[in-house]
Amino acid sequence: MKQRPWLFLLPALLLVSISAFIPLMTVMNYSQLTLLPGTQPYFAGLENFVAILQDPAFQGALGRQFLFSFLVLITEIPLGLALALCMPKDGPGVGVSLVLLGIPLLIPWNVVGIIWRVFTRSDIGVLPEVFDWVGVTYNVSQFTGDAWWTVLAMDIWHWTPLVVLICYAGLQAIPEEFYMAAKIDRASPWKTFRYVTLPNLRGVLIIAVLLRLMDSFKIYAEPFVLTGGGPGSATTFLSTYTSRMAIGGFQMGRGAATSLIYFFIVILLSFVVYIIMLNLGQGAGNDS
Amino acid sequence: MLSFPPEWMQWTLPTVLFLGFIAAMLVGLTLWDIKDPGWARQGLLPIDTTRGDRVFMGLLLTGCTFCLWMLFFSQTAVWGVLLVGAVLVAGSISFL
Numbered sequence: 001m002k003q004r005p006w007l008f009l010l011p012a013l014l015l016v017s018i019s020a021f022i023p024l025m026t027v028m029n030y031s032q033l034t035l036l037p038g039t040q041p042y043f044a045g046l047e048n049f050v051a052i053l054q055d056p057a058f059q060g061a062l063g064r065q066f067l068f069s070f071l072v073l074i075t076e077i078p079l080g081l082a083l084a085l086c087m088p089k090d091g092p093g094v095g096v097s098l099v100l101l102g103i104p105l106l107i108p109w110n111v112v113g114i115i116w117r118v119f120t121r122s123d124i125g126v127l128p129e130v131f132d133w134v135g136v137t138y139n140v141s142q143f144t145g146d147a148w149w150t151v152l153a154m155d156i157w158h159w160t161p162l163v164v165l166i167c168y169a170g171l172q173a174i175p176e177e178f179y180m181a182a183k184i185d186r187a188s189p190w191k192t193f194r195y196v197t198l199p200n201l202r203g204v205l206i207i208a209v210l211l212r213l214m215d216s217f218k219i220y221a222e223p224f225v226l227t228g229g230g231p232g233s234a235t236t237f238l239s240t241y242t243s244r245m246a247i248g249g250f251q252m253g254r255g256a257a258t259s260l261i262y263f264f265i266v267i268l269l270s271f272v273v274y275i276i277m278l279n280l281g282q283g284a285g286n287d288s
Numbered sequence: 289m290l291s292f293p294p295e296w297m298q299w300t301l302p303t304v305l306f307l308g309f310i311a312a313m314l315v316g317l318t319l320w321d322i323k324d325p326g327w328a329r330q331g332l333l334p335i336d337t338t339r340g341d342r343v344f345m346g347l348l349l350t351g352c353t354f355c356l357w358m359l360f361f362s363q364t365a366v367w368g369v370l371l372v373g374a375v376l377v378a379g380s381i382s383f384l
Contacts, residue, residue, distance in 0.1 A: 026298070029298045029299055045302075046358065047363075054362070261355065268352065271344075
């Protein structure tokens with residue numbers, strides 16, 4: 001009878017082993033081989049890892065990835081929180097707001113890329129037209145800055161609603177008594193936010209930051225459709241680099257090594273951010 | 289005809305050793321915890337960590353060392369990574 005929970009767990013474990021463990025092990029095996037189409041694989045040891053880590057293109061993609069994820073986090077989290085605080089707490093406005101916020105989240109990644117591609121096309125796009133009116137030259141295919149902020153704006157448009165929804169759910173769960181107590185103590189709006197709202201949102205903010213961090217690190221379809229990684233390699237992130245290596249370059253071994261390094265970086269970064277946020281939250285709780 | 293391990297997975301000896309090491313470590317940690325249950329405590333880091341947390345952090349540090357070694361020294365004396373990794377895991381369990 002004591003073993004019954006394990007029996008219930010068994011189907012999930014089997015599913016995880018098929019969907020995650022076997023592919024991961026295959027990638028691990030491939031990462032040590034030289035695999036080229038039409039040839040026999042041969043053992044390369046750590047050669048692929050050395051080649052990838054010392055490749056300036058990989059280092060560039062990694063740097064861009066860190067910068068992109070940093071910009072995404074410092075923009076989307078405060079913006080999402082601010083929008084959640086502005087949302088109505090009851091009445092018909094709640095439903096309308098939730099539906100409006102949900103629309104970008106329902107659009108598939110590649111469609112988002114296509115929508116923004118149409119927006120930014122120099123012949124028919126609305127953005128070049130608007131910039132033209134104010135006398136600014138705008139071209140995502142030519143200018144690095146334009147490509148960067150457009151990819152960033154696209155991600156903010158697509159994913160800030162997720163942060164808003166998470167924060168809104170967290171705000172709804174804070175008991176009204178806390179705010180009444182703050183009002184009785186004549187706490188200012190800033191102090192109420194700092195010592196009541198923010199500590200109570202710690203859990204949901206950790207989830208929002210981790211989700212956005214991991215998702216921004218995995219961004220692929222949107223910039224691929226919008227800029228194709230260009231101009232040059234200005235918007236080539238780790239995912240684009242990996243797919244080019246494995247599929248475009250037919251170097252499955254190196255692609256597998258890149259995937260493992262990529263996987264490791266995401267785990268490491270998520271763990272570090274999680275620990276930092278957990279610690280920050282505890283500090284805030286003690287202060288109050 | 290089915291074969292195990294499957295041929296398409298292209299199994300290599302280092303992967304088998306790595307997997308074996310992780311599995312042995314998980315079994316070892318479980319047995320250690322059954323015999324001498326661990327508890328969350330604070331070490332060098334300003335957070336409470338369990339034994340499993342500290343092992344995980346040691347493995348992450350070993351992974352970082354591996355990447356940095358490959359970046360700066362290529363495959364020169366690559367066995368040094370294992371030595372540094374063992375020290376890092378042992379150090380993490382003791383001090384983090």
